[in-house]
Amino acid sequence: MRQLFVLALVLCSLSVSSKQTDLIEISDVWVRGVLPVQKTSAAYFKIKNHTSRELKLESVDSAFANHSMMHKTVESNGMASMEHVESLTLAPNQEIIFKPGGLHVMIMGLKSEFSEQQQLKLTFKFDDGTVKQVNAQVKHP
Numbered sequence: 448m449r450q451l452f453v454l455a456l457v458l459c460s461l462s463v464s465s466k467q468t469d470l471i472e473i474s475d476v477w478v479r480g481v482l483p484v485q486k487t488s489a490a491y492f493k494i495k496n497h498t499s500r501e502l503k504l505e506s507v508d509s510a511f512a513n514h515s516m517m518h519k520t521v522e523s524n525g526m527a528s529m530e531h532v533e534s535l536t537l538a539p540n541q542e543i544i545f546k547p548g549g550l551h552v553m554i555m556g557l558k559s560e561f562s563e564q565q566q567l568k569l570t571f572k573f574d575d576g577t578v579k580q581v582n583a584q585v586k587h588p
């Protein structure tokens with residue numbers, strides 16, 4: 448009887464944790480394909496917070512590069528420049544789109560060349576301790 452109870456508890460906590468990560472939806476993930484001589488690229492995606500609380504995206508890391516950080520392209524007086532985004536807050540049910548000319552993850556110091564078929568792994572970290580790994584497609588827009 449006691450064993451059954453423990454098993455039920457384990458199963459219960461397992462289903463809760465997998466549900467939690469699914470509540471953060473990350474889709475359409477892609478990394479800009481670059482020429483072999485280029486060492487910098489960028490990643491784009493859609494992210495949606497399906498939870499009922501505020502979530503903060505703190506970092507998006509890539510093992511295939513030395514460094515990555517969130518940036519926002521801003522335009523002032525006809526000049527485009529990039530601002531560092533320390534963290535990104537997602538309100539309940541809010542969706543934010545990272546796209547060319549807007550929010551993006553700058554990826555610096557690429558360790559190897561990209562091939563079109565390659566799946567690149569990105570690691571998303573949130574302020575509540577949630578870590579999500581997703582595969583990005585290499586795309587030449």
Ligand SMILES: [Cu+2]
Pocket residue numbers: 518519529551552553
């Ligand atoms: Cu940038």
